Amino acid sequence: MAANFWASSHCKQLLDPDDVDVLQPLDRERGLTQEEFKLIKIHMTNHIWKLAQQVKVRQRVIATAVTYFRRVYTRKSMTEYDPRLVAPTCLYLASKAEESTVQARLLVFYIKKMCSDEKYRFEIKDILEMEMKLLEALDYYLIVFHPYRALLQLLQDAGMTDLTHFAWGLVNDTYKMDLILIYPPYMIALACIYIASVLKDKETTAWFEELRVDMNVVKNISIEILDFYDYYKGDTCKGEPVKGIPEERINAALNKLATK
Amino acid sequence: MVYWFRVILDELFIISKPDVDLSRNIKARRRSELQAYRTMGDGRGGGGGNRPAWLQQYDLLGKIGEGTYGLVFLARTKLHKACIAIKKFKQSKDGDGVSPTAIREIMLLREITHENVVKLVNVHINHADMSLYLAFDYAEHDLYEIIRHHREKLNHPINQYTVKSLLWQLLNGLNYLHSNWIIHRDLKPSNILVMGEGEEHGVVKIADFGLARIYQAPLKPLFENGVVVTIWYRAPELLLGAKHYTSAVDMWAVGCIFAELLTLKPLFQGVEVKAMPNPFQLDQLDKIFKVLGHPTPEKWPTLVNLPYWQNDQQHIQGHKYDNAGLHSYVHLPQKNPAYDLLSKMLEYDPQKRITAAQALEHEYFRLDPLPGRNALVTSQPGEKAVNYPTRPVDTTTDFEGTTSVQSQQVSANAVSGSVASMAAPRPGPRQIPMVGMQRMPVGSMASFNIASQAGMGLNPGGIPMQRGTAAQAHQQQLRRKDPGMGMQNPGYPQQKRKF
Numbered sequence: 001m002a003a004n005f006w007a008s009s010h011c012k013q014l015l016d017p018d019d020v021d022v023l024q025p026l027d028r029e030r031g032l033t034q035e036e037f038k039l040i041k042i043h044m045t046n047h048i049w050k051l052a053q054q055v056k057v058r059q060r061v062i063a064t065a066v067t068y069f070r071r072v073y074t075r076k077s078m079t080e081y082d083p084r085l086v087a088p089t090c091l092y093l094a095s096k097a098e099e100s101t102v103q104a105r106l107l108v109f110y111i112k113k114m115c116s117d118e119k120y121r122f123e124i125k126d127i128l129e130m131e132m133k134l135l136e137a138l139d140y141y142l143i144v145f146h147p148y149r150a151l152l153q154l155l156q157d158a159g160m161t162d163l164t165h166f167a168w169g170l171v172n173d174t175y176k177m178d179l180i181l182i183y184p185p186y187m188i189a190l191a192c193i194y195i196a197s198v199l200k201d202k203e204t205t206a207w208f209e210e211l212r213v214d215m216n217v218v219k220n221i222s223i224e225i226l227d228f229y230d231y232y233k234g235d236t237c238k239g240e241p242v243k244g245i246p247e248e249r250i251n252a253a254l255n256k257l258a259t260k
Numbered sequence: 261m262v263y264w265f266r267v268i269l270d271e272l273f274i275i276s277k278p279d280v281d282l283s284r285n286i287k288a289r290r291r292s293e294l295q296a297y298r299t300m301g302d303g304r305g306g307g308g309g310n311r312p313a314w315l316q317q318y319d320l321l322g323k324i325g326e327g328t329y330g331l332v333f334l335a336r337t338k339l340h341k342a343c344i345a346i347k348k349f350k351q352s353k354d355g356d357g358v359s360p361t362a363i364r365e366i367m368l369l370r371e372i373t374h375e376n377v378v379k380l381v382n383v384h385i386n387h388a389d390m391s392l393y394l395a396f397d398y399a400e401h402d403l404y405e406i407i408r409h410h411r412e413k414l415n416h417p418i419n420q421y422t423v424k425s426l427l428w429q430l431l432n433g434l435n436y437l438h439s440n441w442i443i444h445r446d447l448k449p450s451n452i453l454v455m456g457e458g459e460e461h462g463v464v465k466i467a468d469f470g471l472a473r474i475y476q477a478p479l480k481p482l483f484e485n486g487v488v489v490t491i492w493y494r495a496p497e498l499l500l501g502a503k504h505y506t507s508a509v510d511m512w513a514v515g516c517i518f519a520e521l522l523t524l525k526p527l528f529q530g531v532e533v534k535a536m537p538n539p540f541q542l543d544q545l546d547k548i549f550k551v552l553g554h555p556t557p558e559k560w561p562t563l564v565n566l567p568y569w570q571n572d573q574q575h576i577q578g579h580k581y582d583n584a585g586l587h588s589y590v591h592l593p594q595k596n597p598a599y600d601l602l603s604k605m606l607e608y609d610p611q612k613r614i615t616a617a618q619a620l621e622h623e624y625f626r627l628d629p630l631p632g633r634n635a636l637v638t639s640q641p642g643e644k645a646v647n648y649p650t651r652p653v654d655t656t657t658d659f660e661g662t663t664s665v666q667s668q669q670v671s672a673n674a675v676s677g678s679v680a681s682m683a684a685p686r687p688g689p690r691q692i693p694m695v696g697m698q699r700m701p702v703g704s705m706a707s708f709n710i711a712s713q714a715g716m717g718l719n720p721g722g723i724p725m726q727r728g729t730a731a732q733a734h735q736q737q738l739r740r741k742d743p744g745m746g747m748q749n750p751g752y753p754q755q756k757r758k759f
Contacts, residue, residue, distance in 0.1 A: 004440060009371055096360045097367055099473075104356055128357040132385050132392070135358065135366075140383045142367040 005184060009141040013181075015074060020178040024077035027257070032078065036253035040078065042176050042232070043250045044069060044087040047120075051088055054110040055102045057095055059172075060146060065094035066175045067144045072137045074181065078257050081130075081137070084120045089130040097142045104128060119254070146180070147171045147189035154189055158207045160197065167196040170225065177228055183221055187213070191221035314384045315659065318344065322655035329361060329470065330391075334398060334653050343398035344381065348659070351390040361470040362392055368442060368469050369394075376433025378453060378467040399465050400456025401636075401648050403449035403517065409648055411524040421629040421639030423521045426454070428620065428631035429464035430514060435616035437466070438507040444472045445505060447513035448493045449520060454635060456650065462634030473505070491532050491544045492516065496555065497610050499545050501538075501567035508610035511619070515605030522590050522598070527551065542574050549581045551589050552606060560609040597624040 005011050023037055045066050052062040068090040072081060088107050095102040104124045112121055151171055155161050170192035174180065179188050190213060197204045208215065232245065318335035325332035330348040337344060349362040369380040382395040403426065410418050430452055437444060444451075446468060453465040491499070495512035498505075519527040528551065530544030549555070557564050564570065569577065585594070586606065592599040601624045604614035614622075625631055629639040638645050 007371075092357070093363070096358070096363045099360075099364075101356070101360050124355060128351075128355070128390065129387070131357045132387060132390060135383075135392075136385060140366050140370050142363065143371055 005145045005186075008143055008145065010143060010145050011184065013071075013141060014183070015181050017182055020070075020074055020181050022074070024073075024079075026077035026079045030079055030256045030258075032253065032256050036249075036256070037073075037078070039245055039250060040083055040253050041070060041073065041178075043245060044083045045176050047084075047087050048091050050114060051107065051110060052091055054114065055091075055095075055106055057091075057100055057102060058098070059148065061091070061094050061098045061100055063146045063148070063175060063180075064098055064144045065091040067146075067180050068094060068134065068138060070178050070181055072134060076137050081133070082257070084254070085122050085126055085130050086134065088122070089127050089134055092127055093131055093134055093142075144180075145185045147174070147185040147192065150186035151189040151192065154186070154193055158193070158204065160193070160202060160204075163193065163196045163200060163202070166200065167192045170195055173228075174225060176232075177224060179221060179224065183217065187217055188221060190218050191225060194218055194222050195225060312384070312386045312388070318346070320659060322653035323657035324651050324653055329359060331657070333657075333659060334651070335395075345396045345398045346384075346659075347394045347396065349392040349394070357390075358392055362394075364472070365469045366394065368472055372437070372440065372442070374433055374436040376429045376464050376466060377436065378465040378469075396467070397455075397460075397465075399453035399467070400650055401454040402467075403452040403454070403521070405651070406454065406648055407449055407520055407524055409646070414646065417524065418521055419638065419643070421632070422635050423518075424625065424629060425462070425631040425633075425635035426452075426464055426521060427514075427518055428625055429633075429635065430466065430517070431616050431619050433464065433466040434510055434514065435620060437472075438510070438616050442472055443505055443507050444469070444510050444513075446470070446472075447510055447517065448490055449517055452517065462632075462636035464635065491530055491541050492526050492528055494541075494544065495610065496545065496548055496608055497566060499541050499548075500563070500569050501540075502610075503567075506610055507615070508613045511605050511613050511616065512610075514616075514619075515602055518602050518605060519586075519590050522592070522602075527589065540568050540574065542576070545576065546579075549576075549579070551586055552608070554579065554581050555608045560612075562609070562611070597622070597627060600624070 021034070021038065023032060023034060027037065048065050048069065049062060052065070065087075069083075069087055072086055072090070073083075088111060092102060092104060092107055104127045107127065108122065108124050115121060148168070148171060151167055152164065155164055155167065167189075171189065174188055174192065190208075190211070194204070194208070196202075208218075317338055319338060321334040321336060323331055324334045324345065330350045333346040333348065335344050335346050336342065349359055351357070366380070366383060369378075373379070378399070379397045380394060381397060384393040384395065385391075386393070406418070410416065434444070434447075444466065447466070451466065451468040453467045455461055455463045455465065493513035493516045495509040498509060516527050528544060528547040530541060530547045532544070533539040533541055555563055568574075572578075586603055587594045587596075587599055590599065590602065592602075601614070601619060601622045604622075605619065607613040636645065636648065
């Protein structure tokens with residue numbers, strides 16, 4: 001149901017960790033590696049992020065767009081669905097779903113302004129066609145829940161609102177992974193609070209105990225987040241995109257797809 | 261740093277409580293539901309050509325309606341012979357893809373399941389002309405047509421059992437929506453559907469979620485998005501310029517619909533001021549005040565904060581109204597439970613207005629005749645059930661809403677005849693401006709040979725067909741089921757044994 005996560009399509013569609021980050025056969029045939037698949041997803045998440053800042057939409061819209069993007073590639077190949085077109089179209093669709101419609105021509109304009117690479121540039125028509133294909137690929141499930149609301153409520157409850165900025169940045173970074181496809185959003189929020197509280201030396205044992213949630217899940221999520229930071233060693237933890245991926249690696253990966 | 265952190269993590273996780281493993285529950289559920297992934301839609305909208313592959317699963321019977329978004333068609337599935345209403349959304353003219361209205365309707369309908377809410381059975385896409393189709397279970401009737409039939413053809417009121425059952429089911433669906441934080445925002449008789457003959461005969465379905473919203477965040481007024489909705493069912497706080505919607509606006513509309521079911525005419529039939537954006541609707545408020553009396557800040561404290569009341573440019577504050585009474589308009593004694601419920605729905609102060617959940621508990625629904633699942637049968641044995649007319653079907657319109665190659669073979673007479681029979685815009689609240697609606701080119705207007713496709717033979721005059729006439733004879737014999745017999749829905753009010 002629309003306002004209750006447990007009854008929502010989002011909850012019903014949560015995936016097993018083994019079912020995400022799986023290369024589609026077509027992409028594998030093109031020689032795309034698991035690592036490159038991950039890199040492209042991170043890179044395109046950043047692309048959506050930057051584009052969203054140009055057209056000025058709320059955090060929620062960005063998060064929904066990235067979720068759509070990642071959901072699409074649990075079912076479709078990058079060979080057939082060019083990530084460079086899917087990314088802006090996800091933002092376009094999310095802006096409609098989240099009631100802050102951004103015009104397609106604005107997106108096209110800002111992409112041209114942002115990217116000199118011809119392969120990122122598309123016309124309005126391309127976006128509109130891809131919008132329809134995305135609706136199908138998403139099986140018309142458009143409601144997405146995010147950790148942000150839970151994060152604020154939980155921090156309030158814990159009396160740790162001073163961690164808001166820090167934990168918020170961590171939540172932003174979780175969208176560079178597929179966590180939103182695997183775990184309930186409030187569990188992601190809890191993991192971020194957990195990391196933040198430990199790093200900022202806050203005593204939270206009693207509070208977590210009272211919540212009576214499965215701390216093993218919180219632990220797993222926390223470890224995944226830390227692994228991610230460890231691996232991509234960017235300037236992170238400030239809500240900034242990971243900067244550690246060299247352009248050449250991304251381009252090499254995208255060139256294997258050669259969709260345009 | 262990470263290593264140090266891990267150590268702390270490991271220590272702290274001793275507190276974990278594996279007895280409430282939420283994630284395991286999800287996984288168990290997920291397994292079964294993974295299968296359901298690709299059940300919706302066919303995954304390939306057809307690609308090239310004007311006849312998408314998914315269309316093959318339907319027999320198209322004709323057009324049954326049109327609105328701001330596009331057209332509505334009646335079709336039958338070849339597999340189960342089930343009637344389906346297909347709502348076609350056109351690509352918006354401004355070159356901005358799928359209309360946000362369609363997106364939101366899909367988004368909500370994909371999440372909700374309730375007996376008293378219309379069921380979205382499929383979504384289709386025609387990539388060739390970038391149009392989107394929503395397929396719903398078909399409902400033969402709606403409250404607009406039921407009320408009109410009584411007013412214009414039968415000249416007698418709707419029986420009390422039917423009124424009560426319709427209202428109860430409407431409230432039941434609305435309670436579900438409101439408890440899931442969805443406001444409909446455009447409730448009116450034509451959006452309240454009633455199922456025709458079949459397993460769900462006489463069951464109410466709330467439809468048209470194009471304007472519905474989840475209200476986690478405060479909702480902006482519709483007029484700020486340039487949306488036009490009828491003013492007859494609009495709550496007084498909105499008419500006075502309230503900036504945000506609450507679920508109470510839906511309850512006001514239910515009150516108006518309830519009164520209309522009782523009297524067969526719209527309760528507050530104001531003349532709309534057409535101007536953009538959101539002009540002050542003096543006449544509509546005037547109609548309300550005449551029936552319900554003048555609102556006062558004593559009874560409605562937040563009244564003084566409403567923009568149009570504050571401005572008072574039309575001197576609404578000083579206007580005097582005679583103490584007419586709602587009871588005299590609906591011809592009910594003031595002690596009647598029906599009147600009591602109605603007056604609570606038409607409470608001025610939205611905070612005091614009865615909620616859907618409270619209304620369902622009202623005494624009115626505990627008194628004979630008790631509401632039932634099939635609203636269209638009679639409550640008394642021997643009483644004659646009403647045969648409501650079936651929806652007119654315009655068999656001359658193709659899915660594309662225009663012509664097709666086959667149409668060339670149809671005689672010129674058929675063409676001219678068909679134009680007249682096009683579903684005329686209805687009077688009253690159904691008349692919606694044809695924004696973004698492409699009028700059919702009269703010259704090229706011709707009947708696509710749908711009739712033969714549907715096995716009905718040609719319908720050269722394009723005469724709206726009444727379907728199921730033979731079946732109507734059976735309707736006489738149908739009686740409301742005996743309490744306790746076959747009334748499986750646990751949601752209905754407790755049935756008392758009469759004997």
